Amino acid sequence: MKTKKIVSYAFLALVLLFVYAPILVLIIFSFTDAHIIGQWHGFSFDLYVRLFTVERLRNMIVNTVVLAALAGAISTVLGTLGAMGIFYAKKGWSKSLQGASNINVINAEIVIAVSLALVFSMLAFNRTYYSLLIGHVAFCTPFVVLSVIPKLKQMDPSLYEAALDLGATPAKALFKVVLPEILPGIVSGFMLALTLSLDDYIITSFTKPAEFDTISTYVYNAVKNTAKSELPAFRALAAVIFAVIAAVVVVLNIRANRKTNKKIIENKEIKR
């Protein structure tokens, strides 16, 4: 029994090592300005300073974040409306809309990318920020739909009717009752859209304007073209992203704990 446990833990530790070793090495070497990993030129914040002062590096970070926020927001609105459309439409319409929505969930990114490129060239629509945004929205929205629909399905259908029954117009009923109910799905859909947009390389590379770079496209090109001097700065970038994620995870966890604690207290009160 004991050995079984030890083996289990050892296995988990090994996998975690595989997953985190590269990132941790990057983080460690982000505190030295040596060009190559493995060399240590003394402790310095030089790479961090470079990350936020070299204009092209700063731009790519800002671009990525702004693009993700915009694409995430648009996808969330469009996807939430779409999910309601799918959920409330009659069978035939609902099925075709859902089917069309799911295309990009299975479709390869490269196919999405080139097909959009074809459309943009056909419409004589130059690659601009808008084409990029459309690309990201097309890619992210289906996932918002997929995270909202289960919430609609879980919702008691009589809630909407109850609101109408109590005198709410359909619009008011949707805003005051349906929306709060599916909010968790909308939030997780937004988060999903955000991560998908932050992560994307292929669609971005096919729809972005020439002089525009996100973290993905910039790093990809830099890695392919090792001569670029900004390569070491990516170590700092990895460290920063890692820190942000760690912070988010910790905050979420604290909040989750507080919620469960509150529930326990409430339950106790009821029992009394």
Add this chain to the structure above:
Amino acid sequence: MEEMTKETPLAPAENDCIIELVDLTRVFEDDGMVAVDNVNLKVKKGQFVTFLGPSGCGKTTTLRMIAGFDKPTSGKILLNGKDISALPPHKRPVNTVFQRYALFPHLNVYDNVAFGLKLKKVKVTYETENGRQFTKVEKLSKADIAEKVNRALKIVDLEGFERRSVSTLSGGQQQRVAIARAIVNEPEILLLDEPLGALDLKMRKDMQLELKEMHKKLGITFIYVTHDQEEALTMSDTIGVMKDGEIQQEGTPLDIYNEPVNAFVADFIGESNIFSGTMTGKRKVRFLNKTFDCVDDFEKNEKVDVVVRPEDVVFADEGQGQVDGTIVSSIFKGVHYEMVCKIGKTEVVAQDTLERKVGEKVSVVIRPEDIHIMAKEFTVNKYEGYITKHNTVAFGDGEFACDLTQLYENSFLDEEGYLITAEGEKLDLTDTDVEVEVGLKDIELVDVDTPEREGGAAGNIVSIIYKGDHYQVIVRTDENEEDYVCDTEYTWNENDRVSVVIPRDAIRLRLKEEVKR
């Protein structure tokens, strides 16, 4: 419709009938199912009316049409004499208590109850000091809302629960919030859709009495939907028993219990013995192999269903009563014993506080006034069909082998399968329209997955009624909802999927018109 909306809740109504359903029909588009079929009903103001029936009988759909969640396919819903069937739910002076309460989980008790009030607008007429009058449309003030909410919570006994989240409430408390949320809007009619279904037995009994109290106190009309006959009998002024989208019987609880119009109602309301009988003379009916006096008058020799409530079956010592039998089971039910007495092949259920032991020979006594006689609903299955190739006949969503020679006297089939009449004429009867009759006892049901016994049609069992020595089962096909009524001794369950087997010789055919030769 426009005028209607201006009416105040207390406007006088003609012949004190608050709501009237006129030829109300609802057909669902996606599967063509007729959920509500030509229902007509008048509800008097201030009454407690219950729609009672098994699931899928159309009672909830009827309620939803009154609330406005479903639009009638045809027919009218008159509220105080005006048609409201096109009015959206938020404009109807009707509120609903939902089956699973439908409380808004993101709002606390107070905000749930105040939901309707916050949306409400009132037309206030002011008079200025110089006597000029003007009107303004206003929302209810916070104080007004608070007062109304508190009053409603007091009615349902939930004072002090205002700030509680609804998810922390027990089922009974949620139920009360749902009622408060509905009555706070002062509706003319309160609709209740199986509101006690989710509660446990004891709580349900308490709430039944409370609801009845509340109905008296509020003085508004209650329309209640339930599948629980006891609930309906306890609370209602009027009950409408529904089945297959139609109202089978409408009346006071007493009427419906004592004078059921058909076997379905008798079986659904309370426990009952239903026997097949024959009228043998004026107010004389024969069942259990014995002629009984009765008080209902039917034509002589008419086949009838006889209903006797278990509490009306009295046991006497062997030879002392009308017909003798043996006790085959006896179960103590708290106040009384429920005993089954076997007379010949027929079982008679009786309830008595005095126990008769299993195996004891007894004699059954039934008073004439306790024998309720109803015309038989089904005596034979009738269909319209047509002859198909290979000498089979298609009817009732199925195809069956049949004997075509019965159509022409002395006819026979030749080797190729053609019908040769007595005159030697050769007939091709394919596509000929025929009338088909099949006896109730001639239909055999087998499980659909029985490979060697494939029936001509298949369907689901939609109704089972025990008739003393056999079950009357109704099988409904999917496609055109054709019914096969059959008498069988075997036990089936509702919703079982079965195949309908009819022996070749049991299918009686009649030509609809002279065949073209």
Add this chain to the structure above:
Amino acid sequence: MVRAKIVSKETYVKNGGMKGIFRRSFLGIPYALFLLLFVVFPLLLIVVYAFTDENGAFTFANFVGFFSNATNVSNLFISIGIAFITTAVCLLIAYPVAYILSRFRSARSYILVLLFIAPMWINFVLRAYALREILNLLGLLGKTNFLNVIVGMVYDFLPFMILPIYTTLIRMDKSLEEASADLGGNGAVTFFKVTLPLSVPGIVSGAMMVFLPCMSCYVITDTFGNSKIPLIGKLIETMFGRASDWNMGSAIALIMLVIMFVTMILTGGFKRESTERGNAL
């Protein structure tokens, strides 16, 4: 303000103006239009381009050209092979991880689960770069290209395999395993006869989430394989980029599309994957 006293109050219901034509399904119209313009129409264009030549005349030449070129066909098989091996390796690592994680039923084990999922949120190009630096440090870069690509793929896609399997295992009714034990099944029997079969949906959706993107993820092959391992996705990129042969590119895209949908239908994993990915976060 004029002081006035209230004479009467009555319920006010707005007349007319009722928008009886509103249906909740109408909310889906913007998305429907968007899908039509930016998903369905583009795919139709791919089909059109795939079956025409540069002058717009109908032809099968693109497909004939693709399949008659031995390198192309071998690339196709290499892509499928790499995707297959990656999926298998991911499954071998992910299943035990998910299984062990699912056995911890305490609230705090959630952190441990997050630890395995968190890398998903780091930019994947950047993650690939991190691993590349390690391989470089170990002196493997440029030497074992094929192996490096597999390691890179597994590194990037592993969390996508862990998550669905873990969710399936955690949602499994625990009494089923207890029932198996109760009926005399020992640990191994219970695992192979109950747990494993019941977790198949999770395995299938995880496999889909790894297998499908793998076939076209040329970012990884470029980063780890010195661009020497050709993927079908890379081929499409080249056709639309340097080679500038959109018709051929569309034909290959169409072939790839067909492979993806066939895989989906064969595994019946479509429904599962879409819901799993929806629940992923």
